[in-house]
Amino acid sequence: MWGCSVMPTMASSVIDLHLHAGPSSSASRWYSTELNETADEAQTRYLLDTLNAHSIVRGVIGGPPADVERIRSADPSRLIGSVAFPCSDGVDPNLFPCFKDGGDWPDLDWLSKEVDAGRIGAIGELYNVYAGVAPNDPRMWPYYALAAKHDLLVLVHADAGPPPEGRVEGCCADFDERLARPALYEPILTRYPQLRLVLYHVFRPDFVQEALMLLDKFPNVMVETSPMTLVPTPLVHSAINTFVEAGHEDRIVFGSDYWGAISGSLEVIESAHFLSEKQKRAILYDNAARLLSMDKN
Numbered sequence: 001m002w003g004c005s006v007m008p009t010m011a012s013s014v015i016d017l018h019l020h021a022g023p024s025s026s027a028s029r030w031y032s033t034e035l036n037e038t039a040d041e042a043q044t045r046y047l048l049d050t051l052n053a054h055s056i057v058r059g060v061i062g063g064p065p066a067d068v069e070r071i072r073s074a075d076p077s078r079l080i081g082s083v084a085f086p087c088s089d090g091v092d093p094n095l096f097p098c099f100k101d102g103g104d105w106p107d108l109d110w111l112s113k114e115v116d117a118g119r120i121g122a123i124g125e126l127y128n129v130y131a132g133v134a135p136n137d138p139r140m141w142p143y144y145a146l147a148a149k150h151d152l153l154v155l156v157h158a159d160a161g162p163p164p165e166g167r168v169e170g171c172c173a174d175f176d177e178r179l180a181r182p183a184l185y186e187p188i189l190t191r192y193p194q195l196r197l198v199l200y201h202v203f204r205p206d207f208v209q210e211a212l213m214l215l216d217k218f219p220n221v222m223v224e225t226s227p228m229t230l231v232p233t234p235l236v237h238s239a240i241n242t243f244v245e246a247g248h249e250d251r252i253v254f255g256s257d258y259w260g261a262i263s264g265s266l267e268v269i270e271s272a273h274f275l276s277e278k279q280k281r282a283i284l285y286d287n288a289a290r291l292l293s294m295d296k297n
């Protein structure tokens, strides 16, 4: 999904761990092509302008490999590439084609080489819910092993939504909301307890409780509360407050999920009056900087 406005919101640096890539042809309505500029170039320019406008100094961008690499390589010191899967019938939830071979899974040898070359530093968004594949499905384990071996980020869609009306038409015949529960990642984390795993979209109270269990047990699990412009703000604030009250203010990270939602998502964090300025900075920057080892650079 793609956003529509480039509006400066704040000056302090932000890290966005939830950005998506897609073909430029799918997003032409969001930007105009200037003279002598291809659609790909225009899209890349628009996206980097959007990051600049919101002081996003680092981000993780996931999606079909060709699109991710095209955008990441335009600003490799800012963007970390990620590969999203499993796909369904060769396409992702936006119906973008996933892999060159038309399959639903990234080739492991190819992925290893991309990791070694520094082009990919994460796997995800993991679309198990959309594809109807359980997180502990045997097909998933080689990727967790690779992530553990190379210390890749693992970014998971940990929400039972979106509801059918929120999905792209024609998406996800195998969608299975039962596969969204954060607790389903416990066996994976038990096997690889150091995994840097980010649970996307944790705002439902029952999922918040399951995420708390993982935060208590595993040191490198983080939570994120997108899509903050689509979920009622009191629900997002309540989730964040529950994590903070449980002593986990250092485990919440910022993710926008939609290019057009960056401004609104930042506002949701800024408007959380129960948070101190220090806690807001932790969510918007410090916690992710620590996760990405930027504080050691």
Ligand SMILES: [Zn+2]
Pocket (backbone or CB within 6 Å): 018, 020, 125, 257
């Ligand atoms: Zn997403």
